[in-house]
Amino acid sequence: xxxxxxxxxxxxxxxxxxxxxxxxxxxxxxxxxxxxxxxxxxxxxxxxxxxxxxxxxxxxxxxxxxxxxxxxxxxxxxxxxxxxxxxxxxxxxxxxxxxxxxxxxxxxxxxxxxxxxxxxxxxxxxxxxxxxxxxxxxxxxxxxxxxxxxxxxxxxxxxxxxxxxxxxxxxxxxxxxxxxxxxxxxxxxxxxxxxxxxxxxxxxxxxxxxxxxxxxxxxxxxxxxxxxxxxxxxxxxxxxxxxxxxxxxxxxxxxxxxxxxxxxxxxxxxxxxxxxxxxxxxxxxxxxxxxxxxxxxxxxxxxxxxxxxxxxxxxxxxxxxxxxxxxxxxxxxxxxxxxxxxxxxxxxxxxxxxxxxxxxxxxxxxxxxxxxxxxxxxxxxxxxxxxxxxxxxxxxxxxxxxxxxxxxxxxxxxxxxxxxxxxxxxxxxxxxxxxxxxxxxxxxxxxxxxxxxxxxxxxxxxxxxxxxxxxxxxxxxxxxxxxxxxxxxxxx
Amino acid sequence: xxxxxxxxxxxxxxxxxxxxxxxxxxxxxxxxxxxxxxxxxxxxxxxxxxxxxxxxxxxxxxxxxxxxxxxxxxxxxxxxxxxxxxxxxxxxxxxxxxxxxxxxxxxxxxxxxxxxxxxxxxxxxxxxxxxxxxxxxxxxxxxxxxxxxxxxxxxxxxxxxxxxxxxxxxxxxxxxxxxxxxxxxxxxxxxxxxxxxxxxxxxxxxxxxxxxxxxxxxxxxxxxxx
Numbered sequence: 001x002x003x004x005x006x007x008x009x010x011x012x013x014x015x016x017x018x019x020x021x022x023x024x025x026x027x028x029x030x031x032x033x034x035x036x037x038x039x040x041x042x043x044x045x046x047x048x049x050x051x052x053x054x055x056x057x058x059x060x061x062x063x064x065x066x067x068x069x070x071x072x073x074x075x076x077x078x079x080x081x082x083x084x085x086x087x088x089x090x091x092x093x094x095x096x097x098x099x100x101x102x103x104x105x106x107x108x109x110x111x112x113x114x115x116x117x118x119x120x121x122x123x124x125x126x127x128x129x130x131x132x133x134x135x136x137x138x139x140x141x142x143x144x145x146x147x148x149x150x151x152x153x154x155x156x157x158x159x160x161x162x163x164x165x166x167x168x169x170x171x172x173x174x175x176x177x178x179x180x181x182x183x184x185x186x187x188x189x190x191x192x193x194x195x196x197x198x199x200x201x202x203x204x205x206x207x208x209x210x211x212x213x214x215x216x217x218x219x220x221x222x223x224x225x226x227x228x229x230x231x232x233x234x235x236x237x238x239x240x241x242x243x244x245x246x247x248x249x250x251x252x253x254x255x256x257x258x259x260x261x262x263x264x265x266x267x268x269x270x271x272x273x274x275x276x277x278x279x280x281x282x283x284x285x286x287x288x289x290x291x292x293x294x295x296x297x298x299x300x301x302x303x304x305x306x307x308x309x310x311x312x313x314x315x316x317x318x319x320x321x322x323x324x325x326x327x328x329x330x331x332x333x334x335x336x337x338x339x340x341x342x343x344x345x346x347x348x349x350x351x352x353x354x355x356x357x358x359x360x361x362x363x364x365x366x367x368x369x370x371x372x373x374x375x376x377x378x379x380x381x382x383x384x385x386x387x388x389x390x391x392x393x394x395x396x397x398x399x400x401x402x403x404x405x406x407x408x409x410x411x412x413x414x415x416x417x418x419x420x421x422x423x424x425x426x427x428x429x430x431x432x433x434x435x436x437x438x439x440x441x442x443x444x445x446x447x448x449x450x451x452x453x454x455x456x457x458x459x460x461x462x463x464x465x466x467x468x469x470x471x472x473x474x475x476x477x478x479x480x481x482x483x484x485x486x487x488x489x490x491x492x
Numbered sequence: 493x494x495x496x497x498x499x500x501x502x503x504x505x506x507x508x509x510x511x512x513x514x515x516x517x518x519x520x521x522x523x524x525x526x527x528x529x530x531x532x533x534x535x536x537x538x539x540x541x542x543x544x545x546x547x548x549x550x551x552x553x554x555x556x557x558x559x560x561x562x563x564x565x566x567x568x569x570x571x572x573x574x575x576x577x578x579x580x581x582x583x584x585x586x587x588x589x590x591x592x593x594x595x596x597x598x599x600x601x602x603x604x605x606x607x608x609x610x611x612x613x614x615x616x617x618x619x620x621x622x623x624x625x626x627x628x629x630x631x632x633x634x635x636x637x638x639x640x641x642x643x644x645x646x647x648x649x650x651x652x653x654x655x656x657x658x659x660x661x662x663x664x665x666x667x668x669x670x671x672x673x674x675x676x677x678x679x680x681x682x683x684x685x686x687x688x689x690x691x692x693x694x695x696x697x698x699x700x701x702x703x704x705x706x707x708x709x710x711x712x713x714x715x716x717x718x
Contacts, residue, residue: 031698051536058577062531065510068503075496081681087496139704140695156695163696189696193704198704205614205653221680231652231691231706238648238683239614249499254528256680260672261536263686271694274555275634275671279686280648286683288610289647300495304502310509407502 008340010365015334024335027162032326038272039323039379045274046264055261057383060317063219063252064307070219070252071082071298073078077222081284083294088246090301090406095126097297098211098244102132107208108212113214113226113236114138116298116320117246118354119151119342123211134211135177135203139196139233146173152336152344155270160335163187174199200232210236210291211369214247215319216262217296219254223283224296225267227276237280243291248299250316252305258492262319269321302355308404315350317382322347324376324386330369339366344378357405358397364415367393398422420460442476449474539669540633548632549663553714555635559689560702561710571660571715575624576601578658578711584621588650592643595625596611597660608650617653623707624658625651628684630667630712631674635689638674639663640682648685657707659687663714 008014018024040048043049063070075085088094101410102110110127112118112134124134124145136145143158144151147169151157158166167187174181179199212233216225224245226233237243243466253259267276271286307313325331325345336344340362349366358364367390376386396403398421400414414422431438445452449472477482493501543551553563566574579587579601586604598605606620626644627637637659639645651657661667668674678684691706702708 025698035694035698046537046540048536048540051533055532055534055536058532062528065507067507068500071500087494087499089495093495130655137705138695139693143695155696158695159698166696189699189701190703192696193693201618203534204705205618210619218680223680229691230693230695230704232704234648234652235705238652249503257675258532263671273559273688273698273700275631275636275688277559277688277690277692279684281680281684281686283681283683286641289641289683290649298499300502302501304506308506313506329534331648358515358538404502404506407498407505433610444518479533 008360008362010019010361011338011340011369012365014338014340014362015330018335018338019333021335023162023165024160025333027160028332028335030162031156031159032332035272039269039326042268042272042274046268049265052261052265053381053383056265056381057317058317059253059258059261060382061249061314063254064081064250064313066314067249067252067307070254071249072215073219074222074252075298077219077331078217078284081222083222083284083296085130086295086297088297088299088301091121094121094246094297094299094301097251098123098246099127099130099132100259101242101244101295102127102209103130105209107132107206109133109135109203109375110211110244111135111137111203111207111236111240113212113228113233114141114157114226115211115246116154116342117213117248118211121246121299121301123246135200137200137204137236137341138228139193139230139232142196142200143169146170146177150337151342154320154343154345154347155325157323157336160337163189163192166192170195170199171358176374178203200235204232204235204239207236207240209242209244210237210240212243212245214251215253216243216259217247218254218256218259219252221283223256223281225259226280227263228279229271229277231278234278234280237282238290240291240294242293244295244297246297246299248301249303250318262401265321266321267322269319269379269381302357304407305357305404306351306354309354309392312350312354312389314384315347315354315389317380317384318347318351320458321381323379323381327375327379328370329373329375330371334369339369341366346370346386346390347384350384350386350393353393353397356413357403358415364397367391367397420458439476439478443479444488445472446474446476513638521542533607536670537670543632545664548625548669549667549714551669552630552635552661552663554634555632556637556689556712557635559635559692561635561689561712563712563714565714565716567716567718571713572597572600574637575658575660576603579603579622580670582622582656584656586620586622588620588646588654590623590625590644590646590650592624593624593626593646594644599650608646614649617649620654621655622649622656622658624660626660626662627666629674629677630661630663631669631671632667633670634657636671636674637687639685639687640678641684642682649681651685651687652706655707656711658711658713660713660715662717667715 140158153159170181214224331345400412628640
C-alpha cells in the first residue's frame with residue numbers, strides 16, 4: 001500500500017506533537033462533539049437500529065465468506081450492463097490501469113469524487129507523475145488539496161481545519177488551480193461553500209473524465225452506489241464521457257435489497273442525517289444519460305491478506321462511515337494525521353496494519369493507539385469489534401507468528417521492542433505457578449513498600465512514563481485473609 | 493497468471509478455514525438463494541410506525557422541509573398555476589423540460605421552454621434558470637425523492653446543473669413510507685438519483701450548510717391525485 005505518509009514516526013511521537021497543538025485540539029473537539037450528539041439523535045429515531053446493525057454485519061460476513069463467487073458474479077453483471085472490469089492486485093497496478101485509461105481518452109485532467117480507495121493507492125500523485133492533473137471536488141478534499149495538506153478524517157478530511165483557516169487557504173491558493181476566490185471572502189460556511197461552487201463549476205462543465213470510488217457494488221445487478229452530499233459526486237458521475245471507478249473488493253453486497261439496510265445505517269452513522277442529500281446508483285452505461293464508457297477497477301491491495309486473518313477479517317465489513325472516529329477519545333486528542341494513513345482513528349488502527357502489514361514503525365504502533373474503551377464498537381453500524389482486533393494485532397506484533405502478505409504465508413518475528421515486557425510476563429508466569437515464591441515475594445514487596453520508586457528504571461521507564469505504578473498494600477491479600485477470614489471473626 | 497486469477501486465488505486461500513456452502517441453486521439470483529436468506533436475518537422493520545396514508549404524506553412533507561426543501565401542496569387543477577407562480581417568483585427566464593413531461597404542467601407559464609436534447613452541452617444547461625420534473629418514488633421517513641430517468645424526469649444532468657429544481661410528486665400514489673419499500677419499487681437497471689433536500693455539505697466543522705454544487709433551491713410539489 002503506497003498510501004503511507006512517508007517518514008511517519010510511530011503513533012506515540014506523532015500524537016505527542018499533535019496534542020501540543022491547541023488549535024488542532026480545539027477544532028477536533030468542536031467537530032467531534034457536534035457530530036456525536038447529532039448521530040445519537042439520528043440513530044434514536046429508528047426503533048430497529050440493533051436489528052439493522054445485525055443485518056448489516058451478517059450481509060457483509062456472508063459476502064466475505066463467499067467473496068470469490070460474488071466477485072465473479074459482479075464482473076459478469078457489470079460486463080453485461082456495458083461496463084469494463086479490470087483487476088488490480090496492488091496500488092501500483094491500479095494506478096497503472098487508471099493512468100492508461102485516462103491516456104487513452106487523450107485528456108490531461110480528470111475530476112474526482114471523494115474516494116478512500118484512490119487516496120489509499122496515491123492515485124493523484126501517480127497521475128501527476130504522468131502529466132495528468134486530478135481535481136478533487138469534494139469540499140473537504142479540495143481544502144486538503146489546495147492546502148497541500150494530508151487528510152485527517154474519513155468523512156471530512158479537513159476536519160482539522162476551522163473556518164478561518166479554510167478561508168485563508170481558499171483566498172491564497174484557489175487562483176493557482178483555476179478561478180480565484182471572490183474578493184473579500186469571509187469565513188461564514190455558506191460563503192466558503194459558494195466559493196467552492198464557483199471555483200469547481202468550470203471544471204465540472206468541461207470535464208471529459210471522472211474518477212470515483214463506490215460505497216457499494218451489487219453483485220446481483222452490477223449496480224454501483226455513491227453516497228454524497230454536495231452534488232460534486234453527481235457532477236463527476238454524469239457529466240464526463242468516461243467514468244473510472246476504483247473500488248475495494250470488499251465493497252460488494254449480494255443483492256439490490258441489501259441496500260435497504262445500509263442506506264438506513266450509513267447516513268445516520270456518518271453525517272447524522274436521515275438520508276444524505278444525494279445518492280447515485282448506476283448499472284453499467286445508459287444510452288443517452290451519463291458516461292458512454294464505464295470502467296470498474298477492482299482493488300485488492302492487502303484486502304485478501306486481511307481476509308486470511310480469522311480475527312482481523314471483520315475489519316473488511318467497514319462501510320467507511322467514520323462514526324468510530326467521532327467517538328474515539330484518542331482520535332479526538334491526537335487527530336487524524338498521527339495515524340500515518342488515509343484511514344485514521346479506531347478503524348484505521350486495525351485496517352492500516354492489516355492492509356500494509358506491521359513492518360513499519362508506524363504500523364506496528366497503531367494497534368496500541370487505543371485505550372480499548374470500546375466506544376468505537378458501540379457505534380459501529382456493522383458491529384466490528386475493534387477492541388478485539390486491536391488486542392489480536394498487539395499479540396501479533398509482540399509474539400510474531402504466521403500472517404499472509406501479498407497472498408503468501410510468512411512468519412513474522414516477535415517485535416524487538418517488547419523483550420522486556422516478554423521477560424516480565426515470563427517471570428510473572430513462573431511466580432504465579434509457584435505459590436511459595438509468590439507469597440515470599442508479596443511479603444517482601446509489602447515490607448519494602450515505602451522504598452518503591454514512582455517510576456520504573458531502565459527499559460521499564462517507557463512503560464511507567466504513561467502509567468502509574470500500582471501501590472502495594474501494607475499486607476498481602478492472602479495474609480490478610482488468613483488473619484481475619486474476610487472480617488468474619490478470624491484468629492483475632 | 494493475470495491479476496484476476498491472482499486475486500480470486502488469494503481469496504480462496506484466505507477462506508481456507510471457512511466451511512463452504514454448496515453453490516446456490518440459482519447462481520444468477522443469490523437474493524432468492526435460500527442459503528442467503530438463512531445467513532442474513534432480517535428482523536428489522538419494513539417501516540417505522542403505523543401511519544394512515546394521509547399521515548405518511550404529512551411525514552414526507554415534514555421531512556422534506558426539515559432538510560430545507562420548499563414544499564407545496566395542490567391538486568391537479570391548481571398544478572399549472574402553482575408552477576407558473578413559482579417560476580415567476582423565482583424570476584426564471586427559462587425552464588428545462590424533460591422530453592416526456594406532462595404538457596399541462598407548464599400550460600400557465602410563458603417562461604421560455606428549453607427542451608433537453610442529447611447534444612445539449614453542460615454549458616448550455618448551466619444557462620437555464622430552472623428545471624421541472626416528475627419523480628419515481630418519494631420516501632416519507634427520510635424525506636427523499638427518487639428520480640429514475642423516465643421521460644418525465646429526463647437525464648440525470650438536467651436536475652443537477654440548473655440552480656432551481658421543481659419536482660412534482662403524485663400523492664399518495666408515488667409515496668412510500670420507508671427505504672425498504674422504495675427499493676421494491678425501483679429498477680436497479682435504471683440510473684437512479686436519490687435527493688433529500690438541496691445540495692449540502694458538512695465539511696466545515698461538521699456542521700450542515702445548504703448550497704454547494706447541486707440545485708440550491710429544491711421545491712417539491714405534492715399534487716393530490718384524487
